[in-house]
Amino acid sequence: MEQPRGQDPSTLIDLFCRKSRAKASKGKREISISAQEARGRIIADHLGLTVRHVWREVGSASRFSRRKSRSDQDKALAALEGGEIGALWVFRLDRWDRRGAGAILKIVEPEDGRPRRLLFDNGDPDKPGIGLDSSNPRDRKELIRRAEEAREETEVLSERVLNTKNHQRANGEWVSAKAPYGLRVVIVEVEDEDGDIIEERKLELDDASADDPKDPTRTKSDVAFAVTYSMPVSNLSPRSIGMELNTGKVPSPSGGEWAHATVRDMIINPVYAGWQTVGAPRSKNRRMLFRDEAGNRVSVMSGPPLLTDEQRAEALGAALGNPGVGTGGTWTTTSYHRLTGILKCGGCGGAAVCNGRIYKCWKAGAGKPCPAPVFVSKRVLEEWVYFRWHAKLTSSEATDDLVYAAAERWAARVAPDATADSRAALNALDDAEAGLARVWADRRIGRYSGPSEAFFAPDLKDASDAVVKAKLAVEASTARRGVDVTFLMDAEMCTEAWDRASDEMKRDLIRLAVDTVTVTKAPYRGARFDGWERTSFKWADGTED
Structure with missing residues (x-):
């Protein structure tokens, strides 16, 4: 996003509007993005600033993530930090960032010393106004305090979600968003200890078509049974199983080609015998058996599992006897x-x-x-x-x-230490040269005109001295490397x-x-x-x- 040509960045403001995807709860409704934008434009007009861009983000309602990827938010922050704009308006502080005081300090105390304003709406439904302004010294402490509260709340909620998921696993509920290939999620109603009817997420066999061009009646659970039992006990390795399925044009769980790693992970996965699983450490896709606090296995199925324990044991025994089948042991990433x-x-x-x-x-x-x-x-x-x-x-x-x-x-x-020093010195030189360029750029656009003229010579001297000092540091660090x-x-x-x-x-x-x-x-x-x-x-x- 570029600023309008010839426009002073200090006269530009961006608006950041965000709304969760969550459905409105009873008696409570979240303000729309359009309504947020209207309030932001009123503030911009009141301050005499030009709205350069409106960042609109519709995000997840979950507030449990310590730091989710929010590209529009990051771009809005980068525009303010980079000096593309002089101000950024945000509807609510908890809509902004949950990384704590660090995100606020970069704005209220910028490294280049150029003023920037972070504005938050006052929340008054009838009279839009500025609730917090980072340029106001009295508001800075409040901004930092509330940013830290948002971060702490996120950490507490993250812990609660973890505990909730462990409880659901122990209760036999499937907590992952997607079901394993050959199975599907089903909602069942059960009666709890108080006699209330509640809903739980379970798994059942998936009778959807596997899109096998040779057998249109073949279901996904049929393919999963072949992958996890009948083909391994026929002495086929995961690599051979994947190649046979690819030859038959049977789509993989992702819809593309089968890889032997996918086959191996399915063979090892205890869920096909009906048991609850949890992610294996240091592995994105591999699953391991979950046990409750008493050390017992927990069923996650509504209906019969795909395999019996005996069938799974037979398939694992056959797979472990085939060359090239990984068993999930220790390994190293060192290149030999x-x-x-x-x-x-x-x-x-x-x-x-x-x-x-x-x-x-x-x-x-x-x-x-x-x-x-x-x-x-x-x-x-x-x-x-x-x-x-x-x-x-x-x-x-x-x-x-x-x-x-x-x-x-x-x-x-x-x-390595001297090299790191050299790179740091080069980065410092880049920053110093950029600072000197900013002084001359400010002079060209008239920021040192009038009463500010007296500040130009001292600023120019400081920026020039910083460049000379940085160059000497580069020469010294380069010599140390030797x-x-x-x-x-x-x-x-x-x-x-x-x-x-x-x-x-x-x-x-x-x-x-x-x-x-x-x-x-x-x-x-x-x-x-x-x-x-x-x-x-x-x-x-x-x-x-």
């Missing part, structure tokens, strides 16, 4: 292979991963389609990448962008450094100069590897060849 993370498949643009003695397209391994999946010898490709890396660096000059980029990355590895990468440009020294390096160091050395390597599929089975024809490199200086 030299090219992991920088290698790309030329067929689909996705990652190429190491599998034994080869690098291959990850989609081919996951049972997903790739128009031209790459398969290449690990040894041959790593030798080729080393050859290109060595030749590229040893033929470079000290003034080349590639050498500079490699030096920056090498410094980050061998002198990294030497001349060994990378000398053929013999580079070879010697490589030969002495550990596997971990070799991975790091490659990444000093290489961002990505893309490999295409061989022209025919058994073709001799031709690196010049099949690979393309993206180097650290942004060039490609």
Whole structure:
């Protein structure tokens, strides 16, 4: 959102209007966005400000999230903080932000010292006015206090929601928004301990069509039974199950292709035996068995489950005996292979991963389609990448962008503290230069005219001194780093450094100069590897060849 040309930002105001999606409760109705906007425009007219933009946001009624993504709110705040506008009007403080005093302090005490106003409506239905104004010293304390109260309330409510969900799980209710594939949510009426009829969310078998082109009568629960029992006990691995379903054009739970990870998670999921589940730690999709305070399993079904305990145990036993089936054990995200993370498949643009003695397209391994999946010898490709890396660096000059980029990355590895200081100094220099530019910009638009002329010379001196000081800090921090990468440009020294390096160091050395390597599929089975024809490199200086 840009400000009108030639318009002084201090004369511009934005309006932020927000309304929850929740249905109005009995005897209570929330003011509409249009009504909020009308009140904001009255305030703008009263202050003699021009409304630049109206931010309209319809959000969730839940106030339990500590920090939800609210893009319009973030944009409105960024416009005020960035000086695009001089004021921002918000209908209610609890409509604004629940991050606490930090969000308010950035406005009432801006780093650049330029005044900004955050205005809140007075809440009077008959006489719109300003309830709180951040430019009023008496209101600042109240703004900070109420912002902190909103944050604390959110934290308390978050804890209440967690406790409520645990209670619902222990009561056998399904609390997730979506049901697992092959099951669906059903609302059942039950009588509580006081004799009152209440509604509970349970699961039942889903008889909706699975959209199987070969069998239109096949339901989603039929497919789920095949995935979680009949196919595993037939000695099919998750990868084979996914490939068979994809071959038959059966849509996955997301509507696209089946991946072996999806199949594996379904086989492991206890919900298909009718038991309540909870999310596994450090896993987005994997579920684990829920137990109540007494340590008992809890049924979540209305009606029979998809599998019996015996069937699930049989399927798990068969799956755990198949190669390539993960069991949810411990793992590490450390990259053990030299090219992991920088290698790309030329067929689909996705990652190429190491599998034994080869690098291959990850989609081919996951049972997903790739128009031209790459398969290449690990040894041959790593030798080729080393050859290109060595030749590229040893033929470079000290003034080349590639050498500079490699030096920056090498410094980050061998002198991380000094590198962080250098980056901080560069950021400080950028801020100082921006401050100097603002002084001259304010002079050009007349902010130092008239009585304010006396302030121009001191402000200009302070801004200029800040730039000089920041430049000296950059020079000092750069000197402290003191990294030497001349060994990378000398053929013999580079070879010697490589030969002495550990596997971990070799991975790091490659990444000093290489961002990505893309490999295409061989022209025919058994073709001799031709690196010049099949690979393309993206180097650290942004060039490609």
